[in-house]
Amino acid sequence: MIEVAFQSYPDRETLMRSLAELVADQLRAAHATKETATLAVPGGTTPGPFLSALSEADLPWQGIRVLPTDERRVSEFSERSNHRLIADTLIQNRAAKADLVSLHEPLIGSLEKRVEAVLPIDVLVLGMGDDMHTASLFPGAPELGAALAPGAPAVLEITPPSQPEARLTLTAPVLRAADVIHVLITGPDKLAAFEKARAGGPEAEAPIRAVLTAPAPVTVHYAE
Numbered sequence: 001m002i003e004v005a006f007q008s009y010p011d012r013e014t015l016m017r018s019l020a021e022l023v024a025d026q027l028r029a030a031h032a033t034k035e036t037a038t039l040a041v042p043g044g045t046t047p048g049p050f051l052s053a054l055s056e057a058d059l060p061w062q063g064i065r066v067l068p069t070d071e072r073r074v075s076e077f078s079e080r081s082n083h084r085l086i087a088d089t090l091i092q093n094r095a096a097k098a099d100l101v102s103l104h105e106p107l108i109g110s111l112e113k114r115v116e117a118v119l120p121i122d123v124l125v126l127g128m129g130d131d132m133h134t135a136s137l138f139p140g141a142p143e144l145g146a147a148l149a150p151g152a153p154a155v156l157e158i159t160p161p162s163q164p165e166a167r168l169t170l171t172a173p174v175l176r177a178a179d180v181i182h183v184l185i186t187g188p189d190k191l192a193a194f195e196k197a198r199a200g201g202p203e204a205e206a207p208i209r210a211v212l213t214a215p216a217p218v219t220v221h222y223a224e
């Protein structure tokens with residue numbers, strides 16, 4: 001059984017607001033020592049209210065780089081683009097001055113350089129699917145083994161058979177090297193998936209395990 005901190009909230013609104021306050025405090029501390037900070041955030045259907053709440057935080061946003069944990073190979077204007085979600089929710093209000101790093105880049109070599117330039121991640125927020133994928137580390141993807149390997153490049157293209165389009169994902173070594181890690185989940189299906197992942201089994205079937213076993217402090221934040 002993997003031991004990680006688990007924080008349960010009475011409702012989703014409290015979860016999103018509390019996590020935004022916590023992440024803002026951690027970014028402030030990281031920026032105070034380095035005059036810059038990198039925040040990585042997920043896309044998908046869950047984090048919108050968290051990202052919107054964080055956009056109001058009083059932070060030196062002009063020194064903060066925001067990196068999507070993963071992206072779909074779609075136009076950055078597509079409703080399926082994580083970049084678009086992050087731009088429409090987080091890169092607003094006070095956070096409009098932050099630098100949003102785009103993963104929309106056809107050439108993987110150029111993308112790798114772009115991502116490496118903002119590493120390591122100071123504060124990492126991840127989502128998780130009911131299938132125990134995190135970022136775009138999907139069970140069943142032919143490239144999963146390469147993305148979980150200790151020597152993986154920072155970012156990889158991945159083609160999960162379960163998904164309609166190819167993905168770009170930060171790889172396990174980059175995620176595991178973050179200074180602090182939060183996993184944001186809502187609803188009983190994701191809670192059951194988290195319990196299954198922490199109970200055991202190979203990372204190939206439960207890629208989130210690669211993050212739950214990271215050396216950094218990991219907290220799972222949950223509301224029904």
Ligand SMILES: O=C1O[C@H](COP(=O)(O)O)[C@@H](O)[C@H](O)[C@H]1O
Binds near residue numbers: 070082127129135
């Ligand atoms: O495909 C993705 O899935 C996960 C979880 O998304 P959700 O819609 O179940 O909240 C997300 O963390 C990831 O960034 C996204 O690309």
